[in-house]
Amino acid sequence: MKPYVTEYRVIYADCDPFDVMYYANYLTLFERGRTEFFRSLGLAYRDISDRGIYTPVSEAHCKYFKSVRYDDLLLIETSIGLLKKASIRVDHDIYKKEPRTLLARGYTVLAFVNRDVKIQPVPPDVVEKIRHLLDEDAAQRQ
Amino acid sequence: MKPYVTEYRVIYADCDPFDVMYYANYLTLFERGRTEFFRSLGLAYRDISDRGIYTPVSEAHCKYFKSVRYDDLLLIETSIGLLKKASIRVDHDIYKKEPRTLLARGYTVLAFVNRDVKIQPVPPDVVEKIRHLLDEDAAQRQ
Amino acid sequence: MKPYVTEYRVIYADCDPFDVMYYANYLTLFERGRTEFFRSLGLAYRDISDRGIYTPVSEAHCKYFKSVRYDDLLLIETSIGLLKKASIRVDHDIYKKEPRTLLARGYTVLAFVNRDVKIQPVPPDVVEKIRHLLDEDAAQRQ
Amino acid sequence: MKPYVTEYRVIYADCDPFDVMYYANYLTLFERGRTEFFRSLGLAYRDISDRGIYTPVSEAHCKYFKSVRYDDLLLIETSIGLLKKASIRVDHDIYKKEPRTLLARGYTVLAFVNRDVKIQPVPPDVVEKIRHLLDEDAAQRQ
Numbered sequence: 001m002k003p004y005v006t007e008y009r010v011i012y013a014d015c016d017p018f019d020v021m022y023y024a025n026y027l028t029l030f031e032r033g034r035t036e037f038f039r040s041l042g043l044a045y046r047d048i049s050d051r052g053i054y055t056p057v058s059e060a061h062c063k064y065f066k067s068v069r070y071d072d073l074l075l076i077e078t079s080i081g082l083l084k085k086a087s088i089r090v091d092h093d094i095y096k097k098e099p100r101t102l103l104a105r106g107y108t109v110l111a112f113v114n115r116d117v118k119i120q121p122v123p124p125d126v127v128e129k130i131r132h133l134l135d136e137d138a139a140q141r142q
Numbered sequence: 143m144k145p146y147v148t149e150y151r152v153i154y155a156d157c158d159p160f161d162v163m164y165y166a167n168y169l170t171l172f173e174r175g176r177t178e179f180f181r182s183l184g185l186a187y188r189d190i191s192d193r194g195i196y197t198p199v200s201e202a203h204c205k206y207f208k209s210v211r212y213d214d215l216l217l218i219e220t221s222i223g224l225l226k227k228a229s230i231r232v233d234h235d236i237y238k239k240e241p242r243t244l245l246a247r248g249y250t251v252l253a254f255v256n257r258d259v260k261i262q263p264v265p266p267d268v269v270e271k272i273r274h275l276l277d278e279d280a281a282q283r284q
Numbered sequence: 285m286k287p288y289v290t291e292y293r294v295i296y297a298d299c300d301p302f303d304v305m306y307y308a309n310y311l312t313l314f315e316r317g318r319t320e321f322f323r324s325l326g327l328a329y330r331d332i333s334d335r336g337i338y339t340p341v342s343e344a345h346c347k348y349f350k351s352v353r354y355d356d357l358l359l360i361e362t363s364i365g366l367l368k369k370a371s372i373r374v375d376h377d378i379y380k381k382e383p384r385t386l387l388a389r390g391y392t393v394l395a396f397v398n399r400d401v402k403i404q405p406v407p408p409d410v411v412e413k414i415r416h417l418l419d420e421d422a423a424q425r426q
Numbered sequence: 427m428k429p430y431v432t433e434y435r436v437i438y439a440d441c442d443p444f445d446v447m448y449y450a451n452y453l454t455l456f457e458r459g460r461t462e463f464f465r466s467l468g469l470a471y472r473d474i475s476d477r478g479i480y481t482p483v484s485e486a487h488c489k490y491f492k493s494v495r496y497d498d499l500l501l502i503e504t505s506i507g508l509l510k511k512a513s514i515r516v517d518h519d520i521y522k523k524e525p526r527t528l529l530a531r532g533y534t535v536l537a538f539v540n541r542d543v544k545i546q547p548v549p550p551d552v553v554e555k556i557r558h559l560l561d562e563d564a565a566q567r568q
Contacts, residue, residue, distance in 0.1 A: 011319055013312045016154045017161040017212055023483040024453035028297045046355050057449040061487045070159055071330050153461055155454045165341040166311035170439045188497050199307040203345045213472050296442045301496055303443040354443055
């Protein structure tokens with residue numbers, strides 16, 4: 001599917017003594033991209049959590065290819081990797097904007113739970129919106 | 143008063159591209175020291191918040207004298223600066239352990255509020271424990 | 285002077301268990317605003333540090349009026365508070381965008397140093413650009 | 427092999443609005459454990475980087491089983507997962523101390539590079555110390 005793109009400018013707070021983004025902070029960028037991606041689908045986290053549905057990350061992975069550096073302007077590209085009964089895998093690519101270069105690639109798995117942290121099926125409206133996205137993409141590729 | 147001392151070892155996550163602790167992270171050290179100081183008084187934050195009393199920071203200040211560097215072993219020294227009706231000023235000194243060197247000095251002001259974020263007087267048991275500390279200190283100085 | 289405005293959307297990474305921005309992270313917002321303010325003057329940090337001039341923060345202060353909350357869209361307003369021989373005080377206001385509400389106000393003092401961390405006068409081109417800003421502002425107020 | 431154990435107390439700065447540790451901060455705990463593990467082998471990062479050898483993380487992974495909560499006292503357990511020609515996989519387990527409960531498990535892959543970010547073989551003294559550890563462990567299991 002066509003990823004959702006969020007821009008981000010790297011500041012000193014993000015970097016470590018090697019003048020590159022500290023490795024844990026890529027996961028923070030993943031959150032930033034994920035949040036805007038879901039907002040673009042009309043599924044803002046705040047609205048979902050107001051319905052008593054929470055989406056803790058149950059797994060995270062990142063491969064670091066080239067360093068993100070101070071003051072880099074980044075593109076955070078977010079897409080759905082996998083839609084399962086009670087979880088979603090979100091895929092995350094971090095690009096330098098100019099010249100466009102892939103710097104890191106990872107994924108996060110979101111579980112769906114209720115207030116008592118019991119596993120829930122992905123809500124129907126979320127499933128529908130993601131299916132719609134995936135279908136659009138399949139149609140475009142034909 | 144004699145400050146409460148907490149040790150802390152600086153990691154890469156704390157530092158910025160100048161190989162020194164990022165300036166906002168000193169306030170995180172202040173929290174670390176404050177937490178252990180209140181725990182030492184039998185006033186763990188968790189217990190206080192379980193009683194419906196919260197202590198948001200209403201003001202923070204820091205002067206940076208010398209850089210905290212990667213892998214430094216620090217002493218976070220915490221003491222009460224001022225006890226007021228509905229707030230406490232906590233004083234924070236950050237020392238390098240060896241050789242003992244003052245690196246930064248600051249304070250945080252804690253307001254006392256209830257669940258509805260309405261200002262509350264400092265609870266009597268907190269006042270008593272802090273007064274006791276201050277009296278002990280005055281007695282020792284005589 | 286008319287402040288420089290940078291927008292910022294709050295994510296979970298910025299917040300603490302009270303569902304509000306963690307108090308140290310306001311200083312990170314200050315950096316974000318400061319960086320874009322100086323870039324807007326043609327004085328990007330990267331260019332300044334390439335000339336062997338560094339601007340460590342020697343003092344920071346913040347008053348917290350109302351909580352910054354998750355998913356808030358903020359305006360970070362940055363202006364020059366004071367121009368001295370070897371330092372600049374930068375003023376920082378954090379507003380909620382809608383409805384416009386002042387949430388926090390602070391300042392940071394930037395020292396100017398060379399590679400050996402020796403104090404330097406503020407470079408002439410920086411002085412000139414800041415003076416120009418302050419003069420424009422004085423002219424507009426007449 | 428027997429893991430190296432580092433204690434850590436969770437503070438508000440580490441947590442998010444769900445009153446649990448923010449998912450990226452587990453990777454910061456991994457760094458904390460890794461640093462103390464290598465120091466225990468006489469291989470402090472600072473000494474290694476002084477020799478012009480750097481160990482950027484090329485891959486990171488974490489599975490989150492149960493939430494790390496505010497004020498939890500944690501055990502960060504660190505061990506060598508895999509020793510390769512030019513990289514090391516370090517394994518990380520995060521336990522709650524009392525009652526001992528596994529909360530998260532992950533790994534990081536450290537590449538070895540020189541100042542020009544060219545891949546280097548793992549230095550002989552590092553190989554030797556890790557082999558020694560692995561042999562000790564094999565001997566104890568017999």
